[in-house]
Amino acid sequence: MSDKIVIGIPNKGRLQEKTFDLFLKSGLEIVRNNGDREYYGTIEGVNNIEVVFLSPREISIELSTGTIDIGVTGLDLIYENIYQADKHIKCLAKLDYGFADVVVAVPISWIDVDNINDLDDVAFKFRLASKRRLRIATKYPNISREFFAKKGFADYLLVESLGATEGAPAYGSAEAIIDITSTGSTLLANELKILTDGTILKSESCLFASLNARWTVDKKKYLEELFDKISMEINIDKINQKDFLENLL
């Protein structure tokens, strides 16, 4: 096994652009050797870091298994895809892009529902009247269940959504949704509103490290070097960083 650090970088879209920019500002050019279809890359002039291009979701999962050592992905995906994430993943730095909130939204027409307590009330009556539970469509079943369990709300059924979640109440596959939003315009276009206490998670892109990866002395040194290079651009907490490096196995 090569003693290089493996970093997961988003394989397309705005998250990739922003990540490329960030590294470039630190003097690190990420190179995709054979064009857009290549899954492996390098950083110009750095030979102890290997780049793999993965979807943000894959990055969260590979971080949890330790297949990759560090990676850039969204906080929402970390919490959704990794059970007890804090035991497996460490957030090294928030990157100041990819902002989005995971929220509970209901139809604007539900003028009697402003918060979770109201939703609970309506869901309860809905179940008594129809003998079935209110359906909530989401791509975030784990985050959703945990959030509602904390709120003591149980009268619902999650419907796993694969595509455009916001449309579910309009075409009748669910009554409400839990989804990600940044500007709120998609919600509005679908006649949905966010509950006043319905913001589950404020997400953004972060640089994460896997606590399950094999951290050799060399790799720790390379990570420290990488920190030194990019810490001008991003706000890595120095104490946190030292603490982290010392505690890695």
Add this chain to the structure above:
Amino acid sequence: MIKNTESLIHINPDHITQYFIDKGFERVEPNMIIPADTVVNHMGEDIRRRLLIAPSPDGREHCLRPDFTLPLVLESIKNTDRSLKRYVYDGFAFRFPTSKEISRKSPEFRQIGIEDFGSRDLIETDVSVLNHALQVLGKVNFSDYDLLLGDVSIFYSILDKINISLSYKDRIKRLFWRGANDIIPNLNIDPHEVTSLNKNTLDKIKNNKNDYNAKDLIGNIAGFDKLHVFGGRDPENIINNYIEKKEIIDTQIIDKNTSSMLSNFLSINCSAILASETLTSFAKSYNLDLDQEIESLDKRFKLLNEGKPFLDSARFQTSLGRRVEYYTGLIFEIRSNKMKDLGPIAIGGRYDNFFTDLGSPVKVPAVGCSVYVDRLLMAGDKYV
């Protein structure tokens, strides 16, 4: 019986099953695999992550039974034979344990239990099921337990008797089932929480209710020309609920007397022999007529005590059975006296709405009791 010798006897769960068979219960093997959506719809989304789920080729999810009552009731609904059924089951049910569970780490756990479906003599059946549960623990020489008794029907009767809106009663029931420590502070709505409600809009609705169609009215209140998405709800119903909510905010409906009455009722926790006395003085101090309810409780407790007096050691708790919404009457729990962290060793009660909730066209009175074998063995081991 000499207490010291009990510790030498190893508990054999098979004797429990045999006892029930000897008492005339029919041994059944309910389906091991049932549709996951039926389970989740019945027990709530929270249960899903504790289920052992597998997808079928057609995309539907199935799961291993999380208990025995659900598959038994589902099978009984299909059965057209409506005669009285008395079943005993013994086998594994499947749920991933919660972090609080100390008697097992694996998802499968053995349950032995009985169901009585269709007995019309409600009092007699309540008593007989609980008596069987206690007898069977005696059979396996387990006596180191606490017995807790409750009856949720009294709470429902009180709600029926107090003069508050239906919508408010639903709210109270909901909080009762959630097991909220203090229902009352959660009952009233903080007006600051409400974004879309003010007096003008309410007047607007009340004045215009008949002139507008509901959809336009909602759009008007929400500030949109035309709304199309109603999330499966009837617009009329949305407006009525909106008005009710406004009224709750205006009046903060529950008066001091009612609120202290509910709090006091839910904190009743007394020796079972004092239950009717305690309830009588409670009813008297709030001018409630609970004679019928108390009489029915008294009858059952007297019958229970006939066999072998034990009520002096049993507790009566009005808060028992909250969080388990399907109970409709008597509830009991048997807990280890020494191991307070261990979940109930046996639990049982009456659930008369279970059949209709699962789609039965007719109401079937049902009482059951289930023994958690792993907990029984663990508590039994402690005995040595």
